Amino acid sequence: MKIYETTLVFRRDLTPQQVEDLAKKYEKLLTDKSGKLHKIENWGLVPLAYPIKKNTKAYYVMLETETSTESLNETHRLLGLDESVLRFLSVKLETPSDKPSPMMKRLKEQGVRKHA
Numbered sequence: 001m002k003i004y005e006t007t008l009v010f011r012r013d014l015t016p017q018q019v020e021d022l023a024k025k026y027e028k029l030l031t032d033k034s035g036k037l038h039k040i041e042n043w044g045l046v047p048l049a050y051p052i053k054k055n056t057k058a059y060y061v062m063l064e065t066e067t068s069t070e071s072l073n074e075t076h077r078l079l080g081l082d083e084s085v086l087r088f089l090s091v092k093l094e095t096p097s098d099k100p101s102p103m104m105k106r107l108k109e110q111g112v113r114k115h116a
Contacts, residue, residue, distance in 0.1 A: 001035065001066045003096050008079070009052075009087040010059040012045065022084060023061040029075045035067040038096040041104050052086045062101060064093070 008026065010019050023040065031037050043060035052058070072090060079088045100108075 001068055003038065003064070003066050003093040004030075004072060004090045005093055006030065006063045006065065006072075006075075006088065006090040008061045008063070008085060010061070011053075011084050011086060012055050012057045012059070014059060014084060016059075018084075019059045019061065022082075023063070026075055026079065027063055027065070029078065030063065030065040030067045030071055033068050033071055035065055035071055037063070037065050039064040041101055043103055043107060055086060058086055060103070062103070064096060066096070 006026075008023065010022060014022075020042070023042070027037055027040065039062075041062045043062065045057050046060050047057050048055065076088070076090065079085050
C-alpha cells in the first residue's frame with residue numbers, strides 16, 4: 001500500500017454538511033480494501049486563483065490515506081463523474097505527515113489575525 005495526499009475541490013453552492021458527507025464517501029472508497037486514513041483536513045471555502053465552471057470560490061478538503069492503486073483508480077473514476085467535484089489531485093507521499101499542512105497553518109494564522 002502506498003500513501004497518497006488527495007485534495008478535493010467542491011462546488012461553492014454545497015452546504016458544509018454536504019461537503020463533509022462527500023469527503024467521508026471518498027475517504028471510505030480510498031480506505032475500503034484494508035486502507036488507512038492518516039489525516040483529513042477541511043480547509044473550508046477558499047477563493048480560487050481563477051474561475052472554474054463559473055465558480056470563484058470552492059470548498060477544499062485534503063485526505064491523506066494509505067491505499068491500494070486499485071482503490072485510488074476507482075476513486076478517481078468516481079470523482080470524475082461527480083458534478084459536485086470541480087477538481088481533484090492525488091500526490092504520492094514517501095511518509096505520512098503528522099503535522100498540519102501548510103494551507104492549514106496559513107488558514108489558522110489568518111483566523112488569529114482576523115480576531116486580533
